[in-house]
Amino acid sequence: MDKLRNMEVFVAVVDAGNFSIAANALDISAVMVGKHVRQLEDLLGARLLQRSTRRQSLTDAGRGFYEDCKKVLEQVRWAETSVERLQALPSGVLRVTAPVTLGSCVIAPLVAAYLTTHPQVRIELVLSNGLVDLVEEGYDLAIRIGALGEADLVARPLCPYRMVICASPAYLKRRGRPSSPADLAEHDCLSHLIWNSRTAWRLLGAPGGLPWPETARMACNEGQALRVAALRGAGLLLQPEVLVAEDLAAGRLIPVLQEFVPAPRPVNLLYVQDRRPLPKLTSFVSYLLEHVADYMGAPTS
Secondary structure, eight states, rough: HHHHHHHHHHHHHHHHHHHHHHHHHSSOHHHHHHHHHHHHHHTSSSSSEEEEESEEEEEEHHHHHHHHHHHHHHHHHHHHHHHHHHOOSOEEEEEEEEOHHIIIIIIIHHHHHHHOOTEEEEEEEEOOOOOOOOOHHTOOOEEEEOOOOOOOOEEEEEEOOOEEEOOOOOHHOOOOOOOGGGGGGSSSSSTTTTTTTTOOOOOOOOOOBSSOOOOEEEEESSSHHHHHHTTTTTTEEEEEEHHHHHHHHHHEEEOOOOOGGGBBOOEEEEEEEEEEOOHHHHHHHHHHHHHHHHHHOOOOO
């Protein structure tokens, strides 16, 4: 078996925590994963992993070899991309991460459109609201909402992330239309479970920047589910405009309290500085900057 492949499998096993998860990630059988690891151990003449029916752990030799393997595989990756840098046309795999709602409503459609004109590029789009480390986790590009993290990354501003308060016509007919944030106490409000005193969206023009009600009639950890609830007349919804844009345009949801909507948050496209960036990265960045306003609207002045 290929020595580099053995090392790649070994690193995957350690990162995954067991053979089965590593096998799924590598798209091979758990038996084959075991063969790769055993061949490395035979080659080195040392046990790398201690396994039991319930857990696995690295031996002392395995810990050192694991760190060295990661360095070797990273050098191989850089050697491969050095060739890719010389190619005129964008090609290869581009790993992108974005927040869940922004990623599914805006970035995913942009990725699909980009791929139609760049057949040699493949994109892995990972949606997560967690803060990822581009270098450590192997991403080429990240889209982030709010304050920037790493100062050593290139940041390109996109359109602001705007929120909207809205409800279905049926709900407003039944409960009336609120005219100020104080009226929210008399309404059924829908809220995201991730919001707390630190992350809550605060309404403009309200005393003390009143946060969206903490005592919601319904709370959920997923914006799309809250949207569906609002469409069914469950209450007032505060969510990103990109999530409900089509519903607003079709009249399925009606905006309210527009003068009190929370202030937009900045959105930035981030990537690692490179004196000779890969064509796949530069072309995708250019495409996002050119077309993102079609999906998010023009930036506010």
